[in-house]
Amino acid sequence: MHVVCVGGSDAGISAGLRARELDPSTEVTVVVAGAYPNFSICGIPYYISGEVGDWHHLAHRTRADLEAAGLHLLLDTRATRIDVDARQLEAIGPDDTPALVDYDALVVGTGARPVRPPITGLDTLGAADGVHLLHSMGDTFALGDSLEKLQPRTALVVGAGYIGLEMAEGLTTRGIHVTQVEAAPEVLSTLDPELGTLVHAELVRHGVDIHTGTSVTGIAKGADGLHVTGQARDGEALSWDVDLVLVVVGVTPETDLLVRSGAQTGPRGAVLVDETMATGLPHVWAAGDCVATHHRLLGTTYLPLGTTSHKQGRVAGENALGGNARFAGSIGTQVLKVFDLVAARTGLREHEAIAAGFDPASTTSAPDDHKAYYPGSHPITIRITGDRATGRLLGAQLVGHLTTETAKRVDTYATALFHGMDVADINDLDLAYTPPLGSPWDAIQIAAQAWVTQHQPASTRTQP
Amino acid sequence: MHVVCVGGSDAGISAGLRARELDPSTEVTVVVAGAYPNFSICGIPYYISGEVGDWHHLAHRTRADLEAAGLHLLLDTRATRIDVDARQLEAIGPDDTPALVDYDALVVGTGARPVRPPITGLDTLGAADGVHLLHSMGDTFALGDSLEKLQPRTALVVGAGYIGLEMAEGLTTRGIHVTQVEAAPEVLSTLDPELGTLVHAELVRHGVDIHTGTSVTGIAKGADGLHVTGQARDGEALSWDVDLVLVVVGVTPETDLLVRSGAQTGPRGAVLVDETMATGLPHVWAAGDCVATHHRLLGTTYLPLGTTSHKQGRVAGENALGGNARFAGSIGTQVLKVFDLVAARTGLREHEAIAAGFDPASTTSAPDDHKAYYPGSHPITIRITGDRATGRLLGAQLVGHLTTETAKRVDTYATALFHGMDVADINDLDLAYTPPLGSPWDAIQIAAQAWVTQHQPASTRTQP
Known part of the structure; x- marks a missing residue:
């Protein structure tokens, strides 16, 4: 069994590693256009800032790690064509040497490329x-x-x-x-x-x-x-x-290889795949920033995220071996650190919810991250979006100080969303409390209560 | 409608506030044995340490706040007997003045008292x-x-x-x-x-x-x-x-008032209540540290926690007005800060799981809280307990540095437990990632993967 992965970033490497993990007898080749497989491109800003001193540290795994895990790497090798019938990948290697790689299963993770906006001079200056x-x-x-x-x-x-x-x-x-x-x-x-x-x-x-x-x-x-x-x-x-x-x-999906082989495209020109990451081309899977994303609330969309690429690559790698794994879907959970602030979101904002057929309403509140009597508390601004008709949680946006555990508080909303919880039921969650780090009702519950008070006052009033 | 709450701590106050929130025409009286209603007793260590300069700040709400919310407070008043048939509470007020309080509904939140271990001299010294x-x-x-x-x-x-x-x-x-x-x-x-x-x-x-x-x-x-x-x-x-x-x-439930009126007791002598916080005595609810706890995995147990008291008080307050709220159950989520460490847990440990009829197995791993290339990363020690037979998540224990967001990472496990997730499915959760605050697979997912690798290697191997 020979699994070939195109792309040395999150999706391709995850697929290859998963295949080796499940069956160490599988031969795995990863075709990498550049010389830097498995780099954390999300870490680039911290190398440029000087906070990461050595660019080598940006690698999730070193080349030696990858080879020790059984991945055969073809670096500086650009895949140019898939011969689907012959199960053969055509590529151009170092020094423009053409290469032909036979495969039993192919996983394409060609990623995305940066958008070039229409700015005069951008094409000539570099x-x-x-x-x-x-x-x-x-x-x-x-x-x-x-x-x-x-x-x-x-x-x-x-x-x-x-x-x-x-x-x-x-x-x-x-x-x-x-x-x-x-x-x-x-x-x-x-x-x-x-x-x-x-x-x-x-x-x-x-x-x-x-x-x-x-x-x-x-x-x-x-x-x-x-x-x-x-x-x-x-x-x-x-x-x-x-x-x-x-x-x-922003970025746009890099789909030439798959499209030339007849793959179908969807939102933003990304390649359409099913939940098993199959492209519809026989024996060809695809994952990561080059494919359209299954979103648990929106259906098919385009939402390139590293977390998603890892998950999809893992699914593709398992299925390339004949497995039946399924990508459970994104809900668009994201977080960003900007100086001393953290901004996070999961799920939908109102305009997205409307487009998806919901009847959304939002409430913003700013509960403290922990009991105000303990030093260092800060409000977290939390905006909850829920469905007026059903009470279902649709999304949450949070902005808080770096010390407020905002980056992981959003994960509780993400987990609640994954399970289709109602906003009101977030109050039932048994969450951790100690005065230096929380409140008896956690900030995320206080924000949910604020939404319910504003949008479901009738439903909370009992009928004696 | 006159709701009387016995106890000025989390359960009693939550019940009273909830009743007023749902129906501002309700008359609410809170009978408080001491002079300090609605204090955050979890904050006492931080007053003793000197981190909280003024003990008044330990109040969740001031007396004025409570009165503004419509709670009538009877301070320094000790409830001595419930006349269930007459719906009358007997009490001793300041200066040993006897008092009789008529009620339509009674919520008892008498809390717990500290255990006195058998130490020679403890009874005479003070x-x-x-x-x-x-x-x-x-x-x-x-x-x-x-x-x-x-x-x-x-x-x-x-x-x-x-x-x-x-x-x-x-x-x-x-x-x-x-x-x-x-x-x-x-x-x-x-x-x-x-x-x-x-x-x-x-x-x-x-x-x-x-x-x-x-x-x-x-x-x-x-x-x-x-x-x-x-x-x-x-x-x-x-x-x-x-x-x-x-x-x-530790503490022991303070149940004399209810037991003298015929309430039934269960684990550790705590008063038995149903999920509506009803005691079985007509028109009498109870909540907080004086009652046995409904645990989602263990059934009835005793697990006094402030978070639980707030939730139960809220349910009791709603039902005292004729509502039909239910306490969704505890899963024992707890967190503690000790100097620069945070220790947290949710769900069951192995001995508890065995007692509850599960077939538990545990795996400990120590994934980094965020990408190691970004300064300040620390491993979080995470011990996952899952059921060997079904793959279900049973519990998680975490110890990490104060900056690792361990206190809120446990909440994701708590939310997964609430929904009865399998350990393996934690990998499907769409969690937040940015290099300074996480990893593409969050630490909590890496720990779940470690459990699956150790205890379910067969189930993850595909059959091509």
């Missing part, structure tokens, strides 16, 4: 000019080189999503003054603006100069650095002179 | 001698007085359960050298010894002198302080000369 996109380890080294060579004092970050915000923090931590430009009305547009504004304030507090509702239209090389032009929503023309530009406005 | 039990605000003030008057340099704490450990920390924080004596083989005997030993080491690291497997047999007043004698399990006689002794070896 790393040598201090203009960067950031997705791969190669991009990381190029940015590292620019930081060394240019010694930038100022940088402009296009985009204020997860990576954009982490990079704003990372560059600020390096002592670089950051201007951040975001087209949406508020930073971190994956949260409702009333929570995004808290993250915005945290960035400002740390000296980041933020322009929301503003598009970057052009980048040009000036006498002394880069001249960036933009336009605010009201039409006002803006410009900035900076030493470095970083464009991080 | 606060004036520097010998203390600790449960109420009165006890707290007495201990505070001793700390002022005696200015102790050394203290001996009898018992190393939750309160004993918190007090060992609190007294150490005040600069007092603490000797701690525990009869069980390891401290924090609510955890398996391999986790208790981590807590033990943390205490030692902070200078606490611990004697496990050792009973205190006597306390006597010496020329210059207190002479405490004890015996180790091997028969060795031990003695200590200290300035202060604190005896905190």
Whole structure:
């Protein structure tokens, strides 16, 4: 049995490891386009910031670890075509050497590539000019080189999503003054603006100069650095002179290999798979950022996340061996650290819930993370979205101080959502309490009570 | 409608507040034996330590808050008898004034009292001698007085359960050298010894002198302080000369009022109630530390916890008005901070699981709280107990550094337990990840995988 995985990131490696774990007699080959298999690309901002001193530490596992686990790695090898009938993968190896790899089962995890927004100059300027996109380890080294060579004092970050915000923090931590430009009305547009504004304030507090509702239209090389032009929503023309530009406005699925072989695509052009991660092409599975995501509340969507890639890769690896594992579905749980704040969400926001046929209502409250009498308590801003018709929990968004265990409090909502709990029933959960770390009703229960009080007052009133 | 609550702690106050919340026309009287309604007795160690400067801050709500919420408080009033047929509560008020209170519905939350172990001298020595039990605000003030008057340099704490450990920390924080004596083989005997030993080491690291497997047999007043004698399990006689002794070896339910009226009792002598918190006596509900606890895995047991008291009080308050609320049951979720460590548990340990008819097996692992490349990561020791026959999660015990969000990671296990999840299915949960705060597979999932690998290797192997 020979399982071939295309892609050396989370999905491909997870699939290969799972296959070896289940049957150590399985031969597993991983075809890796670059030279850096199994790197934690989520860690790149912390290498750029200087908090991770050695880039090698960003590897989830070293090459030696992977080989010891029985994965045969073909590095610097780009898969170009799948011959589905012959069960053969065509590839171009180092020095442009063509390669043919026979397989019994193929798992494709080609991931995603960064979106290039329509900014004048972005196509002609590049790393040598201090203009960067950031997705791969190669991009990381190029940015590292620019930081060394240019010694930038100022940088402009296009985009204020997860990576954009982490990079704003990372560059600020390096002592670089950051201007951040975001087209949406508020930073971190994956949260409702009333929570995004808290993250915005945290960035400002740390000296980041933020322009929301503003598009970057052009980048040009000036006498002394880069001249960036933009336009605010009201039409006002803006410009900035900076030493470095970083464009991080999201990703798009990398599907060429599968699409050329006849795979079907869905939302955002991602490859459609079923819950077993089968592509519909015989003996070909796919997982990770290149595929459409099964979402437990939304059905099929596109929601690339590392956690999901690991889970899907594991399922694909098991099924490549003839198993019957199923991806249980995402609920879009995400968390972000920005300086001393943590912002998290799980499930749906109102507009998503409406699109999915629910009748959502939301309530925001700000219970303390622990008893206020014990030093160091902070409110956690929690916005609960529930279904008015059924009382069902639909989503939760949380923003709290780094010390408030917000990153793991969201997991309780995620687990409640996984089980389809009603908002009111969150009060029944037996959660941990000690005054330095919680309250007899945990903050997540107090927020649920606030939702019930606002949206289900009648149902809680007894009829004597 | 007049609801009378006996007891000014979590259960009684929660019941009264819930009744008023549901129907603001309800008259609610709370009969409080002491002068300190609605105090957070879990916060006492942090007042003694000096971290809470003003004892008033330990109140969940002030007397004014409670009165503003519509609760009529009868302070310093001890309920002595329930006339069930007449729906009348007899009490002794301030200055020994007898009082009669008519009720339509009665909620009894008389709580628990500290256990007095059979230690020679404990009956004759008291606060004036520097010998203390600790449960109420009165006890707290007495201990505070001793700390002022005696200015102790050394203290001996009898018992190393939750309160004993918190007090060992609190007294150490005040600069007092603490000797701690525990009869069980390891401290924090609510955890398996391999986790208790981590807590033990943390205490030692902070200078606490611990004697496990050792009973205190006597306390006597010496020329210059207190002479405490004890015996180790091997028969060795031990003695200590200290300035202060604190005896905190657990609580026993305070049931006299209900038992005298004919209420039935169960485990540990606690009053039996059904899931509506009804006592079986007409129009009389009971909640909190005085009642036997419905446990979702164990059935009826005794497990006094503040979180449970709040939930049960809320249910009793709703049902006193004619509602049909049900206490969903405890799963024994608990957490404790000891210096820089957090110890938590939920569900069952093996001996409890065996007694409940399961076929338990446990696996301990120590995954990092977050990606090791990001500064500040620590392993969390996680011991998972699952049922060998069904794969069902039965319990989890965790010990981790204060910064590892262990206190809220246990909540995810608690929520999984609430829903009867299998250990293997914990991998399906969509949990939050960012490198500074987690891993693509969260620590709680890695621990679940370790259990599955050890105890269900066959079930995870596919049959191609």
